[in-house]
Amino acid sequence: YRSRLLVNNNFDGTNIGGNWRVSTNAFWGENPQGTWTLTVQDVGAQDTGTLNSFRAVARMGELVAVASDDSEYVSETTPTFAPGERKAVRMRFKNTGTTPWTTADFRLKASPATASAWGISTTPLRAQTAPDGTAEFVFYATAPAVGSYPWVWQVEGPNGPIGDANPTQTLNVAGYASEYVGQTGLKRNLQPGEKFNVNLTFKNTGTVEWKKADGIVLRSLSPLNNVNWGVSKVYFNAVIAPGASATIRVAATAPMTPGTYTFKWSMSKGADILFGQPSATFNANVLP
Numbered sequence: 001y002r003s004r005l006l007v008n009n010n011f012d013g014t015n016i017g018g019n020w021r022v023s024t025n026a027f028w029g030e031n032p033q034g035t036w037t038l039t040v041q042d043v044g045a046q047d048t049g050t051l052n053s054f055r056a057v058a059r060m061g062e063l064v065a066v067a068s069d070d071s072e073y074v075s076e077t078t079p080t081f082a083p084g085e086r087k088a089v090r091m092r093f094k095n096t097g098t099t100p101w102t103t104a105d106f107r108l109k110a111s112p113a114t115a116s117a118w119g120i121s122t123t124p125l126r127a128q129t130a131p132d133g134t135a136e137f138v139f140y141a142t143a144p145a146v147g148s149y150p151w152v153w154q155v156e157g158p159n160g161p162i163g164d165a166n167p168t169q170t171l172n173v174a175g176y177a178s179e180y181v182g183q184t185g186l187k188r189n190l191q192p193g194e195k196f197n198v199n200l201t202f203k204n205t206g207t208v209e210w211k212k213a214d215g216i217v218l219r220s221l222s223p224l225n226n227v228n229w230g231v232s233k234v235y236f237n238a239v240i241a242p243g244a245s246a247t248i249r250v251a252a253t254a255p256m257t258p259g260t261y262t263f264k265w266s267m268s269k270g271a272d273i274l275f276g277q278p279s280a281t282f283n284a285n286v287l288p
Contacts, residue, residue: 002039003027032058070097071155071163074134078151078168081143082208083175084273091137091166093155101129101157108137109161111152117144122156146175146206176216177206178267178276181245186263189285190254198252200279202267203245210240215270218248221278222262225271228255229263258288 003026036056042049074092081087091108095101106125115121123139135155151171154161181201190196200218210216218234219225225232230253240246255261266278 032060067099068097069099069101069157069159069162070095072096073164073166076166076168078171081141081171081173081175082269082273083143083145083173083177083275086140086142089139089141091153092134093137093163094134095129095131096163098131100131101125101133101135101155103128105158106135107156108139108153109156111150111154111165113150114152117149118142118151143173143175146173146177148172172207174207176208176210176267176269176275177204179203179205180277180279183279183282186282187284189287192254192256192258192286194254196252196254198250198263199247200250200265201245201247202276202279204240204242205276207242209242210246210267212237217268218250218265219268219274221264221266222281224274228261229253234265254284254286256286258286260285 003024005022005024006020038054038056040051072094074094076092077090079087079089093108103125106129108123108125110118110121118141120139120141123137125135126138127135129135137153148170149172151168152165154165155163179202181203183198183200185196185198187194187196202218204210212235218236220227220229220232229250231250234248234250236246236248238246250265252263260283263282263284264279266274267276268274
């Protein structure tokens, strides 16, 4: 086996006397005992020179692995989000470095854009993770409005981010949204206890259907869930697809106490997650 120690250099001068020291690791792991041969080739056309002597020194030792931190994405359990929902997320990364991950020095970190959109920047490592081990990071994220948002997470060590980020770079908030269209049947002046019907129309401008089974309901506002008009919520049985409109009838009863009352409603999911535009504010008078 041969190893080239020097190559021809056009910038070398003609008088380069002195001692030259070169090294090679091409023979690492071999037994140094035996005969070593040095081959010298004169590639100059007109100059001459003399090689006086050479000697070879074999240095022995062991390869020492340099400590390093690295990670590899494994998997994640990320739920679907609607606007305003707060849900648990689980992400798993493998320790592909040579040092353990400690709870004091390692964490899962969101990119700046991800942190801004989802309201969380880091989550701690739950347990020390040895090389070749897999760590699971658990955290809660709160969804922004309907849309597509950055979703970039990476393990961070004492010297900064390590390894690759998760492959899913964006996450969609498949959400509920509504647009108020109009209302009919309102009366400005009412007798105490007078019954009347109001039809409110809302357009589904979100990305998912409105279904009673999912808790979609029309709720009273000013204040939320008030029963001034005899009911605080109105369910409907139809399934309203994205882009379609729903007209919902409110069978109202005027308050018994004279005064001015606000008639205002909004679409909601469940008891307290309102979405979209509310109906126009209408103030009605209950006469003495």
